[in-house]
Amino acid sequence: MxxxxxxxxxxxxxxxxxxxxxxxxxxxxxxxxxxxxxxxxxxxxxxxxxxxxxxxxxxxxxxxxxxxxxxxxxxxxxxxxxxxxxxxxxxxxxxxxxxxxxxxxxxxxxxxxxxxxxxxxxxxxxxxxxxxxxxxxxxxxxxxxxxxxxxxxxxxxxxxxxxSPDLFVAAVHPQVEVKTSDARQILKKSILLKDAVKQWGNIAGLVAGIEKNDHALIGRSLNDVIIEPVRSILIPKFDEIKTKSLQLGALGGGISGSGPSVFMLAEQEETAQHIAKMMKEVYDKIEIDSFVYVSKIxxxxxxxxxxxxxxxxxx
CATH class of the missing domain: 3.30.230.10 (Ribosomal Protein S5; domain 2)
Incomplete structure (x- = not known):
């Protein structure tokens, strides 16, 4: 060939x-x-x-x-x-x-x-x-x-x-740029042990939930106490999108990679579509162009x- x-x-x-x-x-x-x-x-x-x-x-x-x-x-x-x-x-x-x-x-x-x-x-x-x-x-x-x-x-x-659990992914890419190298530069160089313990528990719970296809456990584990609080300030309307996604039925989600894209996991395609529509509306209101995607894994x-x-x- x-x-x-x-x-x-x-x-x-x-x-x-x-x-x-x-x-x-x-x-x-x-x-x-x-x-x-x-x-x-x-x-x-x-x-x-x-x-x-x-x-x-x-x-x-x-x-x-x-x-x-x-x-x-x-x-x-x-x-x-x-x-x-x-x-x-x-x-x-x-x-x-x-x-x-x-x-x-x-x-x-x-x-x-x-x-x-x-x-x-x-x-x-x-x-x-x-x-x-x-x-x-x-x-x-x-x-x-x-x-x-x-x-x-x-x-x-x-x-x-x-x-891979049987879930749908809703993602939005607001048309602002966040370079991976820049997003790494703002991260803390050291973390508190209590935060590390929380993070280890979330990671272990997420992996166990994925392997068991336990959607509730996946949702409880989609929390980040180390990276997201720092990087989310680079993403317009991040907190609003996350809050509204959970209200619409998302299991959870957060920053995709270093951002600015945000993703959410949902059990039903209809829920994921509603979340994607909301994401687009949030950015339309502040006149930031965005692309939304709904996909299975x-x-x-x-x-x-x-x-x-x-x-x-x-x-």
């Missing part, structure tokens, strides 16, 4: 209390990427979107991933990548992770599927390092594995796929697009 086209989903990282260790794939929005092997060793990146991202390989998230693959696997050929972004950079919906994971996944398929999922994550994290300064995998892991993933460790890589992750045979999921 010399060329591949893939569909790469958005992801929700942290899942409120699981900073840098929990992530979830969704169906909307998603990027499309075409990756091909070229005879010369150059890495060529082209964007068809209007976001103005750098196309020089060493400055591009997908480019640095492919450069690292080329280096570590001692490849003599190069790659050409065409990226169409629907996941806006700085959205908090895993835009950089989609490019990084898509590049690593697509290159692996073109190379004969020689890498393990852990190795694909390893290469994709170099893209996240370029984007945020940190080699984290909470967006990359669910993008590659599908569903909900627990990143037990990034070094060494230890990814635990979790059972994406159990597949990255898909190979085959126009004659349909979509082929990652095995």
């Amino acid at each position: 010399k060329k591949i086209k893939i569909k790469v989903p958005a992801t929700v990282a942290n899942l409120v209390c699981g900073f840098d260790i929990l992530g979830m794939a969704v169906h909307e929005p998603y990027d499309e990427m075409e990756i091909s092997i070229s005879e010369n060793p150059e890495i060529i990146i082209r964007h068809t979107d209007h976001y103005g991202l750098p196309e020089e390989a060493s400055k591009n998230v997908a480019g640095v991933v492919l450069l690292k693959i080329q280096e570590e696997l001692d490849l003599k050929h190069g790659f050409e990548v065409i990226i169409h972004k629907n996941i806006k950079p700085g959205s908090g919906l895993g835009s950089s992770a989609a490019s990084a994971a898509g590049a690593a996944f697509g290159a692996n398929i073109l190379l004969g599927d020689r890498l393990s999922k852990e190795e694909i994550v390893h290469f994709a994290m170099f893209g996240e390092e370029l984007a945020s300064g940190v080699r984290h995998a909470d967006n990359i892991a669910p993008c590659i594995y599908g569903g909900i993933a627990l990143v037990k460790s990034s070094d060494p890589i230890d990814i635990i796929p979790l059972q 994406n159990l597949i992750g990255i898909e190979i697009i085959n126009e004659t045979e349909g979509n082929k999921p990652l095995n």
